[in-house]
Amino acid sequence: MMTEAERAQPGEILMASPRGFCAGVDRAIEIVERALRKFGAPIYVRHEIVHNTYVVNDLKQKGAIFIEDLAEVPPGATLVFSAHGVPKAVEHEAAVRGFQVFDATCPLVSKVHVEVAKLAREGYEFLMIGHKGHPEVEGTMGQLSDGIFLVEDAADVAHAPVTRPDKLAVVTQTTLSVDDAADILAAVKARFPLVREPKKQDICYATQNRQDAVKVLAPKVDVVIVVGSPTSSNSNRLRELAARLGTPAYMVDSATDLQPEWLDGRPRVGLTAGASAPDVLVQAVIARLKALGSVSVRSLPGVEETIEFPLPKGLGDKSMAEAGF
Template sequence: MSKPPLTLYMAAPRGFCAGVDRAIKIVEMALEKWGAPVYVRHEIVHNKFVVDGLRDRGAVFVEELDDCPPDRPVIFSAHGVPKAVPAEAAARDMLFVDATCPLVSKVHIEAARHSEAGLQMVMIGHAGHPETVGTMGQLPPGEVLLVETAEDVATLAPRDPDRLAFITQTTLSVDDTAEVVAALKARFPAIVGPHKEDICYATTNRQEAVKAMAPKVDAMLVVGAPNSSNSKRLVEVGTRAGCGYAQLVQRASDIDWRALDGIASVGITAGASAPEILIEEVVQAFLERYDVTMDQIVTAEENVEFKVPRVLRQAG
């Protein structure tokens, strides 16, 4: 039987960003340097395949520092941690390595700088997300007010409406965030914004590629984890940009083939914490079922690289 024809559009950039790449490398280098087990507070990045692979090599994933023995190294995840966490680790004389993405650390520094200048912070982010928890935890309770939507802005009760600054989670929808920022500026004209926007280059680039791809395809698959903020945003961006069917899949086994019946083109992208091997697995699943023509949608080139902490680069 001949296979039905299908055009497969691959978004570029897609998959791993520099912050995720660095965080995974930190765990791998820590295992090489100190041996197993190495403890990791929270998932190092939001991807089950990556976490399971590191667990197989001797990484132990825990929720809190209390779950770590004092004589083994502990690594903080790429999403960042509240200030109290490294302070507690230092008080317990623990060996710890911070794998917080440098672009998240930039937001932490920004929040501290505004706070020192006497401004109360408004954070645009998702309640309960590790990055939001970590960023809000850089300042004392009450110093950071959280908004998720433009509607939330109406209920904000700041100390002084003329002494505010805003920051954002790095993995938000660019368009949704612009709406919230517009609402903040309309209600609080004196509010101070970041020098350079907080949504990271990788999130922005992946969303732009999806916007370019969405009108060309009948369906779109986003390879990523259900707890990955930037992956879920790609599904939303694809739908909003005109793609009739967008689905988040962790593995090729999650693809709903019945939903794709009769289509002529599919777009594939991946969240910033999804490894290329999972993207290749999805492509292979299509090659087995269809007579595939491959095409690329390239909207940006990425060559960002972040150094790992000095403690891991030192010998011994």
């Protein structure tokens, strides 16, 4: 039984820890900003660099141009691949067109790409657990021309057109719900007992840590507010997780999205932010909550994240290769 001291006090904002930017997002934004400083505007970015409206608009103002089709990029331009990764066909097209390319793919996504390429050479087929249409899923599945099948839920596993059950591996979108992915993986293992799992879970450390922090936060508060954009997979999973734990939960792209009625009869507010949401947005939400009656802010203890990813060669710091990635 939780003591009153462990719960948020009425009028208190309780902050999940960790929350907000992860190392992969920090790195991706830094790549665009350094490219702008070094080469000048415009810098072209394939897809939103990370799924956050504020971040994308801020970089647009600094001279970044976000595109989906490489045909929109003029010859000789500098191009950045987003943190979600790209299919092999996009890499090839960029090389053929002669763009100067900086790859902001999160190193944890790149590790999945490397594993897919390695096992494909050994004759494996793949099941990918993920959300259809998400750019990370398109990038990972696009590492191969065939032999990789998407499963979005346990029901999909029964219909997966696997032809080599004895040479089957599973990979996962890095920003999924840890619990949902485990349920789907259990269905995969039940149908394909010989399936090869990753040596280390594909779901990234930041996604896991933020979900674990919500599991600690949600029981202590009356309502959970998640700062994140609607397109952000990991932010959506945080909101869903809090709701699944029985706490009303809402996601806001900015402080102006916060509705006063969400707080009616719910004086203890929990606050967290997805891995692509900057702290400036969190601070704005805190200011709005205080204007609506919250009186204090307290951070819960949590995992301290110290991981940093080096930048690509040509942008200043040590490259990924030099750092051993």
